[in-house]
Amino acid sequence: MYITVSRPADDGRAGPQELRLAAVAQRTGIDRREFRPQDHDYFRDLFGTFGLTADQEGLAAGRVSFTDLVAAVLPDLNGYDNRFDLAVMASAAPDAEPGFPMCFLDSAVPDAGLVFGVADLGLLGVFTALWLAENRSRLDARRILVFALDQASVLHSEPVPAHLRVTEDAVTVLVLDADAAHRVETAQPQPVPPDQVPACWSALLAGERPGAVTALAGPGLVAACGDRLPAGTVAVPAGRPASGIWSVLAAEWDGWRRTGRRVLLADYDPELGRFAHCAITVEPDPAEPGADGAHVADSEEQEKLP
Amino acid sequence: MTSLVAVASHIPEATVPVAEFLREHGIPEPRVRMYERFFGFDRIPLDPAAGPADLLVAAVNGLPDFAAYRPRIRYVIQARTMPVVAPHPVNPLAEACRRLGLEAATAICLTQHACASGLLAVEVAGELLAADPDPQALALLVAGEKAFTTAGKVLADTGVMGEGAAAVLVAAGGDRDRMLSYATRTCGKFHRGAWLDDELTAAFHDEYPALLAEVIDAAVRSAGLDLDDIALILPHNVNRMSWLRVLRLLGVRGADRLFMDNLAGCGHCFGADSFINYRTAVDAGRLRPGDRYLMTSVGLGATFSAMVLKH
Numbered sequence: 001m002y003i004t005v006s007r008p009a010d011d012g013r014a015g016p017q018e019l020r021l022a023a024v025a026q027r028t029g030i031d032r033r034e035f036r037p038q039d040h041d042y043f044r045d046l047f048g049t050f051g052l053t054a055d056q057e058g059l060a061a062g063r064v065s066f067t068d069l070v071a072a073v074l075p076d077l078n079g080y081d082n083r084f085d086l087a088v089m090a091s092a093a094p095d096a097e098p099g100f101p102m103c104f105l106d107s108a109v110p111d112a113g114l115v116f117g118v119a120d121l122g123l124l125g126v127f128t129a130l131w132l133a134e135n136r137s138r139l140d141a142r143r144i145l146v147f148a149l150d151q152a153s154v155l156h157s158e159p160v161p162a163h164l165r166v167t168e169d170a171v172t173v174l175v176l177d178a179d180a181a182h183r184v185e186t187a188q189p190q191p192v193p194p195d196q197v198p199a200c201w202s203a204l205l206a207g208e209r210p211g212a213v214t215a216l217a218g219p220g221l222v223a224a225c226g227d228r229l230p231a232g233t234v235a236v237p238a239g240r241p242a243s244g245i246w247s248v249l250a251a252e253w254d255g256w257r258r259t260g261r262r263v264l265l266a267d268y269d270p271e272l273g274r275f276a277h278c279a280i281t282v283e284p285d286p287a288e289p290g291a292d293g294a295h296v297a298d299s300e301e302q303e304k305l306p
Numbered sequence: 307m308t309s310l311v312a313v314a315s316h317i318p319e320a321t322v323p324v325a326e327f328l329r330e331h332g333i334p335e336p337r338v339r340m341y342e343r344f345f346g347f348d349r350i351p352l353d354p355a356a357g358p359a360d361l362l363v364a365a366v367n368g369l370p371d372f373a374a375y376r377p378r379i380r381y382v383i384q385a386r387t388m389p390v391v392a393p394h395p396v397n398p399l400a401e402a403c404r405r406l407g408l409e410a411a412t413a414i415c416l417t418q419h420a421c422a423s424g425l426l427a428v429e430v431a432g433e434l435l436a437a438d439p440d441p442q443a444l445a446l447l448v449a450g451e452k453a454f455t456t457a458g459k460v461l462a463d464t465g466v467m468g469e470g471a472a473a474v475l476v477a478a479g480g481d482r483d484r485m486l487s488y489a490t491r492t493c494g495k496f497h498r499g500a501w502l503d504d505e506l507t508a509a510f511h512d513e514y515p516a517l518l519a520e521v522i523d524a525a526v527r528s529a530g531l532d533l534d535d536i537a538l539i540l541p542h543n544v545n546r547m548s549w550l551r552v553l554r555l556l557g558v559r560g561a562d563r564l565f566m567d568n569l570a571g572c573g574h575c576f577g578a579d580s581f582i583n584y585r586t587a588v589d590a591g592r593l594r595p596g597d598r599y600l601m602t603s604v605g606l607g608a609t610f611s612a613m614v615l616k617h
Contacts, residue, residue, distance in 0.1 A: 001491040045455035100607035102418040107494030117417035
């Protein structure tokens with residue numbers, strides 16, 4: 001049970017008040033399952049209230065639900081005794097079933113802590129979840145899970161903007177632990193006019209040591225910058241609006257832990273008109289061979305990233 | 307300390323008799339009578355012409371002096387029950403913010419606690435405001451949804467959903483309706499929500515009173531109180547009979563302190579019930595300055611929550 005007592009705002013909270021990343025994992029290629037009869041009813045009735053009909057072809061194609069995605073990464077959490085203080089899920093597209101995957105998580109691990117989800121945040125869901133997690137760390141949430149969930153069933157034929165379209169069912173989970181080495185710096189997503197987005201991103205990069213940072217730009221940021229995307233920025237392709245940018249982190253995690261790396265991740269949601277970013281300092285693992293912390297990815301190396 | 311600065315509710319004027327509503331959804335006649343006579347439902351407010359954002363905007367426009375508060379609103383938090391409420395990428399919260407002139411505020415939709423998301427939203431808002439450098443900053447909570455699909459309109463032996471909505475202004479300080487404590491527990495074995503099999507449905511109904519009593523007890527004790535100190539319970543509007551079982555477990559005699567005035571005419575308005583009940587109770591003079599009171603909610607999935615506040 002999660003219990004809190006309200007206190008004065010300036011009482012100086014006891015928690016670590018910062019996030020540290022212990023691990024990041026991702027799963028794709030999860031088998032689709034049939035929609036249940038109640039899902040057919042649900043989407044028919046929901047879409048009917050918007051004057052739409054549920055796409056029978058899409059329903060016949062089956063789906064990977066958010067609960068399926070959370071279940072797929074559960075094996076990656078075993079190293080943490082399956083005990084957490086907080087779990088937050090974020091997505092750009094809604095679930096493929098009327099499900100409660102964070103409640104499922106509660107049933108699947110011995111202690112999930114306080115669980116909840118954030119929605120309707122477009123490309124900024126995971127950034128916002130991390131910002132909220134940092135806020136909750138003030139309340140002594142020391143071990144935190146953040147799930148980035150993408151499911152590809154749309155079930156209607158109305159247009160979906162390219163940056164919000166999901167083309168691959170995928171999940172990335174960030175395991176945050178106050179005792180881990182790798183500092184995560186979050187920020188509250190901020191309103192930025194579209195024409196000022198390239199300057200905003202450039203200013204953020206200017207605060208980093210030249211050549212010492214891997215800069216990952218999500219699909220909204222790439223589109224907003226256009227040909228003004230700073231050289232060296234890794235453009236994360238569209239198709240996984242929640243998990244895509246974090247999947248790059250997952251893919252490179254082992255390598256960056258060997259060498260040490262500063263990683264800057266950012267995206268821009270054009271509908272919300274907001275810019276979000278997050279910095280992660282991956283410390284070299286002293287137990288890893290060649291961990292001198294001096295490695296700096298050159299531009300050629302960065303271009304090899306997805 | 308987290309406090310409620312203002313609370314407004316919106317109940318659609320149009321209502322349908324609950325019996326008619328239930329029959330339309332295939333509920334057999336003996337069950338219909340049970341919902342009326344034993345569970346306490348009479349009429350359900352529904353606004354077929356309103357979209358999800360309309361309900362939220364109507365509730366916010368009911369806040370006295372909203373225009374004066376608007377520049378101080380840094381966060382808009384929607385407490386959402388249903389897991390999917392619109393075709394992707396329709397965003398009712400963003401639409402509501404645009405119509406309310408709140409584009410500059412950070413808007414977040416909280417999910418997964420279902421109807422218990424409203425109390426979670428108070429807790430999350432309080433912590434965001436506590437960390438905000440501006441002591442005058444406010445958070446605006448909104449709750450209330452469209453009722454659609456039979457499983458979402460009629461909760462088996464629990465409630466009938468109405469389309470009432472609520473808006474709540476939250477501050478990090480202040481002395482009006484201060485939050486004293488919050489307790490919540492998610493019981494994940496019920497994660498299938500409204501679509502549990504028969505065995506788990508029976509288990510949910512069996513375990514529900516004890517689980518709710520447990521979080522109520524935890525919230526009250528964490529506030530340094532006991533149940534005798536609670537002047538009023540502002541509940542989620544479900545099955546009156548289940549409440550009597552909860553009160554019995556808590557050792558509360560009678561139901562005088564349980565505010566059920568809205569159950570018959572409003573139904574269960576998703577995450578908005580406790581706040582709608584607050585508005586009615588205050589307007590009726592049921593809360594006096596200094597009274598300690600309790601808000602409760604239970605969400606599909608299942609999450610049980612209780613919050614103690616001081617008026």
